[in-house]
Amino acid sequence: MSDDKDRASLEELESKLAAVAGKREEKHGPNRATGKPSQGMALGMRISAEMIAAVLVGLLIGWALDRVLDTTPWLLVLFVFLGAGAGGLNAYRVAKGYDSAVGLGRAMREHKQGDGK
């Protein structure tokens, strides 16, 4: 019935809304949800996954480099420690709500800007 007419006026409204939203995004950048620390169990699960994953990757890289460079076991030992460091860093990021963004300095700056506006 009046479906077509409604559709036309809705489309008009939508294009107006899109224009406003576009302007806002131009000014402020994407309205990114500044990750707030999530609750309990989910947060614990995320942090433990981050820490395990980082040590695992360190282990894998160390093992692979050892095999290629024939330096067993020194690089493995080194990279497990680096992996643990990365795990700590990742856990810190998750806990502070900086997400998993690589580059802590950048994430912190972005976070500050996010708070400032």
Next chain:
Amino acid sequence: MAGPLEQFEIKPLAELSLGGIDISFTNSALWMVFAAVLVTCFMTLSMRRGALVPGRWQGAAEVMYEFVANMLKDNVGSAGRKYFPFIFTLFMFVMFGNLLGMIPHSFTFTSHIAVNFALALVIFIGVTVIGFMRHGTHYLRMFFPEGAPIATAIILVPIEIISYFSRPFSLAIRLFANMTVGHIMLKVIGGFVGLIGILGVLPFALLTGITVLEFGIAALQAYVFTILTCIYLHDAIHMH
């Protein structure tokens, strides 16, 4: 009574092999096909009419669409719009996989790290390629935190690189751990119900609660998987 881990067993339904590689059609693959078919049916059938005032099914489909579209817009910005089909497919596939796993006697394919890791690896490689395509070698600068003294690069760069490579692992491990733990818990507590006679009502009540919780986790983990993909995409597109 079947052990709590038997539910995760992969059983080949049709033996196939290609050049010595075992590519049998398994129960895991069967449920993946179910998930893909169900998502496709859900989206196409409910949007068949495309009415201006949505009916029940169309309403559900539109909620899904808008949920993912908003997630993408909030986390990536309008530059992420062209990745919407992939993100939406990913979200629906993982969520249907998780939810189908809640049907008794079904198989939860997201409880296998091989499946999750394959998904995560596609995301990881895709995001890295997008990053390099948009920023060239400039993209490598994200491995050194801004404002740190240059002498610390020797430690910080390897740590940041490991941190970057840990992304697919943490994505995969998180989904796998959540699904596996939930299903084992259901099975173990379910085992108590019959064992302790009349007192079995207690674990049964607990089981009811946990089942509700598991449905929540199934949806939540699909959400977490997708939103982390969005965050990685954001990093690759907007590295300042």
